[in-house]
Amino acid sequence: xxxxxxxxxxxxxxxxxxxxxxxxxxxxxxxxxxxxxxxxxxxxxxxxxxxxxxxxxxxxxxxxxxxxxxxxxxxxxxxxxxxxxxxxxxxxxxxxxxxxxxxxxxxxxxxxxxxxxxxxxxxxxxxxxx
Numbered sequence: 001x002x003x004x005x006x007x008x009x010x011x012x013x014x015x016x017x018x019x020x021x022x023x024x025x026x027x028x029x030x031x032x033x034x035x036x037x038x039x040x041x042x043x044x045x046x047x048x049x050x051x052x053x054x055x056x057x058x059x060x061x062x063x064x065x066x067x068x069x070x071x072x073x074x075x076x077x078x079x080x081x082x083x084x085x086x087x088x089x090x091x092x093x094x095x096x097x098x099x100x101x102x103x104x105x106x107x108x109x110x111x112x113x114x115x116x117x118x119x120x121x122x123x124x125x126x127x128x129x130x
Contacts, residue, residue: 032117033069041066047106055095057087089128096125
């Protein structure tokens with residue numbers, strides 16, 4: 001029996017490229033996620049989980065975002081939820097800046113690609129605060 005879905009196109013590293021339509025507001029985040037190796041994404045998820053007491057809703061969304069990207073790389077495609085689809089924007093933003101500062105300190109040695117992702121996350125938090 002033929003597969004129900006065609007395999008998405010892949011880049012030189014074997015990462016799935018297709019099926020990633022994205023609302024413009026999340027595109028910088030998607031681009032930053034694509035640039036990170038799996039190990040950096042897993043470190044981000046781990047550090048977010050470690051800071052969940054600071055901003056539970058924010059860190060839950062980071063976990064969703066990282067899982068979304070890792071799943072996309074394996075060919076499993078679904079929508080990346082906006083933070084406000086999970087929780088009220090004020091709840092999302094509460095403690096998020098402090099949690100980002102802690103995560104940034106933990107991931108500082110991972111370089112420019114992680115910094116780009118953290119900047120995109122800061123922008124999302126700023127939008128939620130407005």
